[in-house]
Amino acid sequence: MxxxxxxxxxxxxxxxxxxxxxxxxxxxxxxxxxxxxxxxxxxxxxxxxxxxxxxxxxxxxxxxxxxxxxxxxxxxxxxxxxxxxxxxxxxxxxxxxxxxxxxxxxxxxxxxxxxxxxxxxxxxxxxxxxxxxxxxxxxxxxxxxxxxxxxxxxxxxxxxxxxxxxxxxxxxxxxxxxxxxxxxxxxxxxxxxxxxxxxxxxxxxxxxxxxxxxxxxxxxxxxxxxxxxxxxxxxxxxxxxxxxxxxxxxxxxxxxxxxxxxxxxxxxxxxxxxDALARFGRLVGPLAETTEFLVPTGMNEDLDEAVRDCVRAAISLLEARYGMQPELAYAYLSAATDFNISQVVDLVKGVHARIRVSDFGGRNA
Missing domain, CATH: 2.60.120.580 (Acetamidase/Formamidase-like domains)
Known part of the structure; x- marks a missing residue:
């Protein structure tokens, strides 16, 4: 316009x-x-x-x-x-x-x-x-x-x-x-x-x-x-x-x-x-998806707890989506995934992870 x-x-x-x-x-x-x-x-x-x-x-x-x-x-x-x-x-x-x-x-x-x-x-x-x-x-x-x-x-x-x-x-x-x-x-x-x-x-x-x-x-x-x-x-x-x-x-x-x-x-x-359980596991909060990333979230009034919730959500997602063993998923996230602060101003703070789907052969479905 x-x-x-x-x-x-x-x-x-x-x-x-x-x-x-x-x-x-x-x-x-x-x-x-x-x-x-x-x-x-x-x-x-x-x-x-x-x-x-x-x-x-x-x-x-x-x-x-x-x-x-x-x-x-x-x-x-x-x-x-x-x-x-x-x-x-x-x-x-x-x-x-x-x-x-x-x-x-x-x-x-x-x-x-x-x-x-x-x-x-x-x-x-x-x-x-x-x-x-x-x-x-x-x-x-x-x-x-x-x-x-x-x-x-x-x-x-x-x-x-x-x-x-x-x-x-x-x-x-x-x-x-x-x-x-x-x-x-x-x-x-x-x-x-x-x-x-x-x-x-x-x-x-x-x-x-x-x-x-x-x-x-x-x-x-x-x-x-x-x-x-x-x-x-x-x-x-x-x-x-x-x-x-x-x-x-x-x-x-x-x-x-x-x-x-x-x-x-x-x-x-x-x-x-x-279908939801097969693709995502038991999703308890928002999950974003782009052409490049799977984006699990964590939300809590305490930013440290929000990070922990996001890590847990990411491990659960990798286990459900790709059959990845939790210990290996935890290691992968530490080596290869960015955890970003979505916002710190909305009373409940938000954290989101950027899991690259290309790391898993580009399988995002």
Whole structure:
């Protein structure tokens, strides 16, 4: 899309037969779906859905709950701001800033035939920027350096513009000094920070901490072509997506990364329990898969425990997937696998391993 043209609801290319806009009735703000939530769309396993997602940046109360006004302060005209963001901010949707998270999620989507014990595979087929800018924030005394940043009272939200290199590649840009002309340029790798399934019970979980349901896992490998497998918690799975990013470094140390709205197309597939056990063992948390890597995860409030959980998940995966003896799998992981910190800012810290499928003859199925 042209860099000055936002991808408004219903406009532009809609790749899939199913389209889910981020209208008021299709989103939750600050909480994630539970089993008692009604689906906003019902599909079959294997169906693809084009989904509009909204970033919370520019919509939140500490930014005025007025995206048109907030982005005007950064030189963005009203016609460069997403209409669905403006509508959400102006709506009667209430979010308790003391007890709710910041994220906007689109869904839930019921997948016919999904049952607890199955896995839901969510494959990202498209991730198109809806606007040519994003925001990186440090707030609430959180991030990797609480008490040190922000260095001023309140929140710091940094505007990051999208530019185009000579070869046509879109990049993110930031000034080296506030108001300065010199900039740092970095690649964009759009992905969804939140991909999840509903939890059992009638209590909607907070949108910030990730868990077995997925949610705010912030794994930057989940770009176009990658899949996330999640243990189904309730009949129909009730899947959702949100927290769109244009770019994020492992760790997400400031609290947020380059947050900005995306239009995504996702394929939803049910992996039935018997097949899931044969391919993955007893998967108790999210597992990502790219063309290059198998990516088991570990999540815990204690980073050391998150690492241990990730190692255990990796050993179990290698045993189920390739029949590898646990002692040998442990040795292999030590010699050949990187364990990365997904994020340290979401209350529950995340770690993910990058197991190269080429080391096993390229067998990733």
């Amino acid at each position: 042209p860099l000055d043209a936002p991808l408004q609801p219903g406009q532009g290319v809609i790749q899939a037969a199913h389209y889910l806009p981020a209208s008021i009735g299709n989103v939750l703000w600050g909480r994630l779906p539970c089993s008692t939530d009604a689906a906003v769309l019902e599909i079959d396993s294997g169906d693809e859905v084009t989904i509009d997602t909204l970033s919370h940046e520019g919509v939140l109360e500490d930014q005025g709950r007025d995206p048109a006004g907030f982005f005007a302060g950064h030189g963005v005209a009203r016609d460069g701001v997403l209409d669905d963001a403006v509508a959400l901010a102006a709506s009667g949707v209430r979010r308790d800033t003391r007890t709710d998270g910041p994220h906007v999620v689109t869904g839930p989507i019921r997948i016919r035939g999904a049952r607890p014990g199955d896995l839901l595979r969510m494959t990202v087929l498209e991730a198109t920027p809806r606007v040519p800018y994003g925001v990186i924030s440090n707030r609430h005394g959180r991030g990797a350096l609480p008490g040190e940043f922000p260095r001023v009272e309140g929140s710091v939200s940094v505007f990051a513009a999208v530019d185009v290199d000579a070869d046509g590649t879109q990049v993110g840009t930031l000034p080296l000094l506030a108001g300065g002309e010199r900039t740092v340029r970095f690649p964009l790798n759009p992905f969804l920070g939140i991909m999840g399934v509903a939890v059992a019970g009638d209590a909607r979980p907070h949108s910030v901490p990730p868990g077995p349901h997925g949610g705010n896992i912030d794994i930057n490998l989940l770009t176009v072509g990658s899949s996330l497998y999640l243990p189904v918690q309730v009949d129909g799975a009730l899947a959702y997506v949100g927290d769109p990013h244009f770019a994020q470094g492992d760790g997400e140390v400031a609290l947020t990364a380059m947050e900005a709205s995306l239009r995504v197309t996702v394929r939803f597939e049910v992996v039935e329990q018997a």
